[in-house]
Amino acid sequence: MVFSCAVETSRRDDLLEAAYLAIAEHGVRGLRVEDVAARAGVAVSLVYYHFASRAGLLEATLAFTEGRSSFVGRLEGTDAWTYTPPAYEGLRRAILGELEGSESWRVNCIVWNELTASAIFDADLQEPVHRVNATWVENASTLIGLGRLDGSIRADVDERLEAELITCLVDGVVLRWLSGGMSRERGLELLGAALEDRLTPSDGTAAVVSSTGNVPEHWEPL
Secondary structure (H helix, E strand, O other): OHHHHHHHHHHHHHHHHHHHHHHHHHOOOOOOHHHHHHHHOOOHHHHHHHHOOHHHHHHHHHHHHHHOOHHHHOOOOOHHHHOOOOHHHHHHHHHHHHHOOOHHHHHHHHHHHHHHHHOOOOHHHHHHHHHHHHHHHHHHHHHHHHHHHHOOOOOOOOHHHHHHHHHHHHHHHHHHHHOOOOOHHHHHHHHHHHHHHHHOOOOOOOOOOOOOOOOOOOOOOO
16 A cells, blocks of 8 residues: 555656646646657546546646745755844845746746746636745745844845745746846846845944844744
């Protein structure tokens, strides 16, 4: 029974990998269930067994893609998430990491943007996209709040507002980079400048708190 479950999980992961790569090459509109099955070397019926429909496959691929990426998955377990002051540096590392230079990361960004753009026309994708974005904003907001406490982020900022603005900015910069409208270097420059301009303290605005004071020693992202 354990062996059977492991095989089923492996087959499901193989199908998700196949869908992921197919979207990276041809986009969501070009995704055919038959092509995913052929790429994975299985019968079409197995795709429907695991995902019920093309829409179910897309939703699962969205979760698969998010698990390889983002503010949550990529940095979990690092100092940004175990919270070693200053929080601003953890936030900056996470945000600039969205423009990582590796080809595998670029592919992941392509798939993520394809799937999220498809949510405009596919209502089944809207709720999972919203859920992922809400988690991203919530974690950014929490880290900004921790930065306010340790003094690395201005005390007078609105945590939620800044988290939403920054994550929206990341989305726009990444899309412009992927579409050839901006170099990666320029994107990093703009994101870094925005973080510094909006969040770093000026004289008299930071509430300096020691790392052993009101700041938690450990924080797990949502």
